[in-house]
Amino acid sequence: xxxxxxxxxxxxxxxxxxxxxxxxxxxxxxxxxxxxxxxxxxxxxxxxxxxxxxxxxxxxxxxxxxxxxxxxxxxxxxxxxxxxxxxxxxxxxxxxxxxxxxxxxxxxxxxxxxxxxxxxxxxxxxxxxxxxxxxxxxxxxxxxxxxxxxxxxxxxxxxxxxxxxxxxxxxxxxxxxxxxxxxxxxxxxxxxxxxxxxxxxxxxxxxxxxxxxxxxxxxxxxxxxxxxxxxxxxxxxxxxxxxxxxxxxxxxxxxxxxxxxxxxxxxxxxxxxxxxxxxxxxxxxxxxxxxxxxxxxxxxxxxxxxxxxxxxxxxxxxxxxxxxxxxxxxxxxxxxxxxxxxxxxxxxxxxxxxxxxxxxxxxxxxxxxxxxxxx
Ligand SMILES: Cc1cc2nc3c(=O)[nH]c(=O)nc-3n(C[C@H](O)[C@H](O)[C@H](O)COP(=O)(O)OP(=O)(O)OC[C@H]3O[C@@H](n4cnc5c(N)ncnc54)[C@H](O)[C@@H]3O)c2cc1C
Numbered sequence: 001x002x003x004x005x006x007x008x009x010x011x012x013x014x015x016x017x018x019x020x021x022x023x024x025x026x027x028x029x030x031x032x033x034x035x036x037x038x039x040x041x042x043x044x045x046x047x048x049x050x051x052x053x054x055x056x057x058x059x060x061x062x063x064x065x066x067x068x069x070x071x072x073x074x075x076x077x078x079x080x081x082x083x084x085x086x087x088x089x090x091x092x093x094x095x096x097x098x099x100x101x102x103x104x105x106x107x108x109x110x111x112x113x114x115x116x117x118x119x120x121x122x123x124x125x126x127x128x129x130x131x132x133x134x135x136x137x138x139x140x141x142x143x144x145x146x147x148x149x150x151x152x153x154x155x156x157x158x159x160x161x162x163x164x165x166x167x168x169x170x171x172x173x174x175x176x177x178x179x180x181x182x183x184x185x186x187x188x189x190x191x192x193x194x195x196x197x198x199x200x201x202x203x204x205x206x207x208x209x210x211x212x213x214x215x216x217x218x219x220x221x222x223x224x225x226x227x228x229x230x231x232x233x234x235x236x237x238x239x240x241x242x243x244x245x246x247x248x249x250x251x252x253x254x255x256x257x258x259x260x261x262x263x264x265x266x267x268x269x270x271x272x273x274x275x276x277x278x279x280x281x282x283x284x285x286x287x288x289x290x291x292x293x294x295x296x297x298x299x300x301x302x303x304x305x306x307x308x309x310x311x312x313x314x315x316x317x318x319x320x321x322x323x324x325x326x327x328x329x330x331x332x333x334x335x336x337x338x339x340x341x342x343x344x345x346x347x348x349x350x351x352x353x354x355x356x357x358x359x360x361x362x363x364x365x366x367x368x369x370x371x372x373x374x375x
Contacts, residue, residue, distance in 0.1 A: 001183075001198050001199070001200055002030075002197070002198075002199045002200070003028065003199070003200050003201070004028045004029070004030045004199050004200070004201040004202070005026045005027060005028040005029060005201065005202050005203065005374075006022050006026060006028070006029045006030070006201060006202070006203045006204075006205065006370060007029075007030045007031075007032065007182075007184055007199055007201040007203070007204050007205070008022075008029070008030065008031040008032070008205045008207055009032055009172045009184075009204065009205065009206050009207060009208050009215055010031075010032075010033065010206070010207035010208040010209055010211075010212075010215075011031055011032070011033025011035075011038040011039065011152075011156070011166065011168065012038070012039055012041055012042060012043035012152065012207065012209050013039060013043040013148065013151060013152045013155065013355065013356050013359045014043075014207045014209070014348060014351050014355060014359050014362055014363070015031055015033070015205075015207035016031070016038060016039070016152050016153075016155035016156040016159065016359075017155045017359035017360050017362065017363040018205055018207060018362070018363045018366050018367070019031045019155065019156065019159035019164045019166070020155045020156075020158045020159040020162070020164075020360075020363065021360075021363035021364055021366065021367040022164075022205075022363075022366070022367050022370055023159045023162040023163055023164035024162055025367060025370075025371075026370070026374075027163060029159070029163070029164040029165065030164070030165045030166075030167065030199060030201070031156075031159065031164060031165070031166045031167070032167045032170040032171075032172060032184075032186055033166070033167070033168050033169075033170060034169070034170065034171035034172075035168065035169070036168055036169050037168065038152050038153060038156050038166070038168070039148070039149055039152030039153070041209050041210060041319075042209050042210065042318055042319060042320070042321065042355075043148055043149075043152050043209075043356065044148055044149045044152070045231075045286070045316055045317065045318030045319070046148055046231075046275075046318050046353070046356055047145075047262070047264050047272065047274075047275065048145050048146055048147065048148045048264070048266065048267075048356070049089075049143060049144070049145055049247065049264060049356075049357070050070055050073050050074065050084065050086075050142075050143060050144040050145065050146050050356075050357050051066050051070065051143060051353070051354040051357045052066070052067070052070060052089075052109065052114050052140045052142040052143045053066035053067035053070060053109070053112050053113075053114050053142075053354070054091075054105060054106075054108060054109030054112065054114050054117070054138075054140060055105070055108070055109075055252055055259060056112065056331065056354075057331060057333070058108070058111050058112055060331075060333045060334075061333050061334040061336060061365075062331070062333055062334055062354065062358070063112045064361070065334065065354075065358035065361040065362050065365070066354040066357050066358050066361075067112065067113060067114065068358075068360075068361035068364075069354070069357045069358035069359060069360050069361040069362070070142055070357055072360035072361055073146060073151070073356075073357055073359075073360060074086065074144065076151075076154070076155075076360060077146055077151065077154075080154040080157075080158065081154075082146060082147060082150045082151050082154045083146070083147040083150060083267050084144055084145060084146040084147070084267070085144055085145050085267060086144040087143065087144050087145060087246040087247055087265070088139060088140060088141045088142075088143055088144075088246065088247070089139075089140045089143040089246065089247035089248070089249060090120075090125065090128065090129065090132070090134075090137040090138070090139060090140070090246075090247070090248050090249065091105065091137060091138045091140065091249045091250070091251065092125065092132060092134035092136075092137040092248060092249065092250060092303055093134055093135050093136045093137065093251065094133070094134055094135070094250065094302045094303060095135055096135050098135075098251055099135060099136050101251050102119070102136055102137070102138060102251065103119070105138060105251065105252070106119060106138050109138070109140070114140070114142065115141075115142065116139075116140075116141040116142065117138055117139070117140060117141075118138070118139045118141075119136060119137070119138060119139075120136070120137050120138075120139050121135075121136055122134065122135060122136070124137075124139075125137050128245065128246070129244065129245055129246070129248055131243045131244070131304055131306055132244075132248055132303055132304060133302075133303060133304070133305055134303060143247060145247070145264065145265075145266065145267060146267075146356075147267055148356055151356070155359075155360075167186075167188065169188060169189055169190065170186050170187070170188045170197075171186065171187045171194075172184055172185070172186055172208075172215065172218070173185050173186065173187050173218075174218060175204060175215075175218040175219045175345070177219065177342045177344070177345075178200075180202065180344060181200050181201060181202055181344065182200070182201055182203075182204045182219075182342070182344055182345060183198055183199075183200050184198065184199045184200075184201060184204065185197075185198055186198070186199065202344060202373070202374065203344050203345070203346070203370055203373050203374070204219075204344065204345045204346070205345075205346045205348070205366060205370075206345065206346065206347045206348055206349075207348050207351075209321055209351065210226055210228060210283045210319055210321045211226075211283065212224070212226065212321065212347070212348060212349040212350075212351075213225055213226045213349060216339075216347050216349065219339060219341070219342050219345055220341065220342075221339055221340070221341065221342075221347070223340075224323060224335065224349045224350070225323075225325075226283075226321045226322065226323065226349070226350070227279055227322045227323070227324070227325055227326065228279070228280050228281075228282065228283050228285065228319040228320070228321065228322070229257070229258075229277050229278065229279050229280070229319065229320040229322045230276070230277075230278050230279075230280045230285065230286070230317050230318070230319055230320075231258065231274060231275025231276055231277060231317060231318050231319075231320060232274055232275060232276045232278075232290060232291055232314075232315075232317040233272045233273065233274030233275055233314075233315035233316055233317060234272070234273045234274060234293060234296040234312040234313065234314055234315050235270055235271065235272060235273070235312070235313050235314075235315040236263075236270070236271040236273060236307070236311055236312060237310075237311050237312065237313055240307075240311040241265070241269060241270055241271040243271070243304060243306060243307065244263045244265055244271045244304070245265060246265050247262065247263065247264055247265065248262060248263040248303060248304075249262040249263075250262065250302070250303060253277065255329040255330070257277045258275065258276075258277035258320075258353075259353065261273060261274055261275065261276055261296070261299050261300065262274075263300075263303075263304070272315060273296055273300055273312065274296070274315065274317075275317070275318065276291055276295075276296075277320070278291070279322075279326040280319070283319065285319070286316070286317045286318075286319065287317070290314060290317070293309055293312050293313070293314060294309050296312055297309040297311075297312055300312075320352040320353065321349075321350055321351065321352055322350070322352060323335070323349065323350040332350050333350075334348070334349075334350055334351055334355075334358070334362070335347060335348065335349040335350050336348050336362060336365055336366065336369075338369055338372075338373070343373065344373055346366055346369050346370065346373075348362070348366070
């Protein structure tokens, strides 16, 4: 039986950032990912925005890791040639009624320690985004965009270079705690010809994204239930992409469900419109019953009156691992904790947005928990 110090379950951006952080300090690190490639789930189905940290409750893990992760993501991307653009963004009030909420959002961002926020008026909005209609906006200078896929692969490349073993097509199917260790049952390979392997490890890290509740349950921990909330995108067709220069957001959803359907100019010059937010009934339900394009055109017209349904085509979608049920309200924080019954396991649950941005800071937090486990 193979022996490990640390075994990470899940090869998304969070698992790969953790693999990088812990393999810098410890040997015999394994990362296992059920799919044939890393980052195929939520980590490559998002807006690719490096968030600033303005939206989250003060002192929450989301606020703390987003703000630290913002800086760390820029630094890492520069150092490892991950494509990114430091664009800044506008959060726009569509009318004077929304301006009070806009001012409250600015204050929240400042309370969180986000620097450089500035209220601007219609003339300055137009000089940056000539086709956007709004009465006021917050300029958020620390926001940017990054190639999410390349970021995941760069974290994994550094981890491998430091000696981490990254195993793909490897699904964790059982976790048996022993004295100071956990036996991890893994199915390796395609379903028909899959082989069973067992690795005994001193520490397990659950970074399984949408499946983190089910992985926690393998250890007998049923504390969490994840509700997939689909975010769908449209793309603005061809030359009409020139209607948007950078990143333009409306005010966020009132109940914390999402940041609102926004415009993102990608690194490739295309413009995404989305993501929407709908509770769906499966953790692989990316495409069933997609919203009609007319719905996107209707909501986009508030900020971009020139947009027409014919300018849009359906794009991809992603699933948020929400901890708040459909009938609930409010923002649930990231869960990053040692397991209450099995101290050699660390659980990461509900790592929804801003998880892409926060990943390198979450990874430092987890490395500290691992250090305490080994002390
Ligand atoms: C529509 C949308 C837009 C978003 N936009 C942004 C944004 O602009 N900026 C931002 O910062 N964040 C954004 N996010 C959030 C961000 O994408 C996520 O927080 C982040 O990708 C989560 O990464 P993860 O590694 O936790 O999860 P995942 O990427 O889902 O990775 C988990 C991995 O675990 C694997 N796994 C699960 N179970 C097992 C098992 N039993 N054995 C082996 N492997 C297993 C899965 O296959 C998967 O690859 C967005 C999210 C969505 C849905």
